[in-house]
Amino acid sequence: MISEAIDNEQIEMLLSDVLEAHGYDFLEYSHASIKRRIIRLYALDNFVSFAEFRYTVRTDKQYFKRFLEEITVNVTEMFRDPNFYKALRNDVLPVLGTYPFIRIWVAGCSTGEEAYSLAIVLKELNLFHKSLIYATDINPSVLEKAKQGIFPLNYLKGYSENYVKSGGIQDFSSYYTANYSHAKFDGTLSEKMIFSTHNLVSDHSFNEFQLIMCRNVLIYFDKDLQHKVFQLFDNSLEKLGYLALGSKESLDFWERSKAYKRVKTEKIWRKL
Amino acid sequence: MAETLIKGKCEALIIGGSAGSLDVLLEIFPSLSDNINFPIILVTHRKSGNDALLSDLLRSRTKLKVNEAEEKDKILPGHVYIAPADYHLLIEDDETFSLDYSEKINYSRPSIDVTFQSAAEVFGDKLVCVLLSGSNADGVAGLKTVNDLGGIVVIQNPNTAIMSYMPQQAVNHIKAGIILDASDMAEFINKLVK
């Protein structure tokens, strides 16, 4: 373990470099987890010294790409938290279905598993044709994967179980074609998706939505940054629109949370 | 004895366990003193979906407040926190929790190593970490960091643990570890009280 050798000050200097040289601001991320990511990458890539690591991150564009990919946590799943998708299917999307058009923002979409899950639910509710899913992330590499809709086959069994638990009504395998290692999801599912980079820390509101999903992203932000992002979502959400967060995230301590009403027991709030 | 060395110095107690550790927790909790004046943080491997179960089991066995650790929660003395299933639990310098949904470590999330290491950096020599029964090696690397930074390492006696592999690995790697039977753990913990 080399973790003892690197102190908070060094981490902060590195993150200041990143902001200055590349324009990405990680200074308001939860400290313990970003520090862990940085130390992990530093150890993995066998740098001689932290100073050399810092220098490479600052000056080497190609390496910075790797840094960004490794520092952001891109782990995700289809139909993760089946009860959440059940609530979307039963309580949220049918309400939005009464609108002529449904605009959804999946912020921090990672490799797209969430957006494809959502598209499947919209299809089954017969709302897909009038929906548009904006899927964004800070990390351009994950968006490239998301566009493909190709996921490792060994996860599909778990996804299929999640799908059934979430109230899915079709044969899950009808949504993809499998080869020996991967499953490629039906191309029509991505027809209603727009992929784009968007940094929740520094980029602005770009549209008005009826549903914003941002799950398991805010756990990486400190409280102040979380509140700034809630403000961004508030600016991007129509009246009576819905905001969905991850199972361990909450709107409760935000000063404007009174303007939102929780939907049952899931982490979904409706703007009043 | 180590107990007297660290008496009154403990600022956090972390207990990590895997297969076979529930029995130990159920044995420890009824005997814990109501005067525990440091936080107790539990990191155990278990299936996601039955998060409330462990809390309920422990709550019925102690007067201490038992809750699932929530992100940004201030870590308070006399409280018992349980790492939520399927997230790593980290500790910030300002003694609050962070959750992390990154890759599994040692096939585990929460990983005991992650919490031990992150706590060691915050609490240093005022940390006590206990590793219980289990059948993988999660927790051992974490205990090493705890030991290196001056914290106290306690290991369940592998000979009496339901699953000996995890504590045995710890015993092999950390010579300074205090080895205890499950039946002696509550008393050891009570003695840490200031």
Ligand SMILES: C[S@@+](CC[C@H](N)C(=O)[O-])C[C@H]1O[C@@H](n2cnc3c(N)ncnc32)[C@H](O)[C@@H]1O
């Ligand atoms: C753990 S994943 C969550 C994926 C998915 N929402 C889920 O819950 O399964 C977190 C994602 O947030 C993205 N992210 C981190 N910081 C971000 C930022 N400042 N702006 C936008 N996305 C960000 C990461 O790149 C990563 O893909």
